[in-house]
Amino acid sequence: MGTDSAHFQIPDIPGYYTLKCDFHMHTVFSDGVVWPHIRVDEAIGEGLDAISITDHVEYHRKEVEDNHMVPYEIAKKHAEDKDLILILGGEISASRDHFNALFLKNTDEPALRDTLPAKRIAAANKQEAFVFWNHPGWTAKYKDGNCPRNEEFIELMKAGQIKGIEVCNGDGYWEGAHDLVQEFDLTLIGNSDIHGVSAYQYQPDKHRTITLVFAREKTVEGVREALLNHRTAIYQGDHLIGPEDLLKPLFFESLDIETEYREGTSLARMTITNNSDFDFMCENKSLFKFYNGIHFFTIKAHAKTTIIVKTLEQLSGFSLDLLVHNVLVAPGKSMELAITVEDL
Ligand SMILES: [Zn+2]
Ligand SMILES: [Zn+2]
Structure with a gap:
């Protein structure tokens, strides 16, 4: 995060709230080390809008109550009157292929622990x-660290039983998963999968991997509707990953751009104020060159960046074509856009 604040600062886009979400985390009720209260407090402290505590549905620590609904109930009580959307979820993890199920009605349902993955997934779908x-x-299963084309799961994607995929989990990014998103119209998801304490792992200079959900309303139903309609992106490290039609507006909503000619010259001074946490790593792809520096520049988070464009003559408007390297709109493809300046 490009700011001292641990609180995410990410703008909304026209028509949608940009909800900062983490749909994968653990507590002492499975193999995490914190009480559910802490997950709620961490989320609020970091400026998240929605979380799901997704303890493994197959097992509980012996020391805690053997009812898989308990972590949610504790967190729910603690989150009461607080501005945080809490989603009931669980991690289906009997084999080394794991699945998260969000919006479950009962994480204690025995069918979620069936021996066959397809049956466990069917049980989750039965709960909508x-x-x-x-x-x-995950290298515990896939030694080359790549996402495989698993035919069984692809059939479940086609049948709508698997609707999304963690293209990012923690520091991991899987291009093969990104390919599956494009091919089977899945929802892109990025999560922390945190087991420890967030402050030790991430703050103050790093942030957890999150899913940005572009929702019509800040409610559980709003999150669900956006997930079902693939309106998500991922914020991981310095990277944004997601569809262009959402990330382009996010880029422009993050910035205030002012341009004027330096008196008596054809040098257009463009001052870009970035009010978001994102550093945008740009390359100028226009015919117009810069007076102050070469064609690579970063629009730094929470800072002003000035570029001086040589337009060769004073124009009433022009457009600057950029490649934004750290915004990925498809596997291996960075976002291209144009900053258009008018009424100079
Ligand atoms: Zn897992
Ligand atoms: Zn997990």
């Missing part, structure tokens, strides 16, 4: 859950 494939290139 939103199921996504977790860490699909």
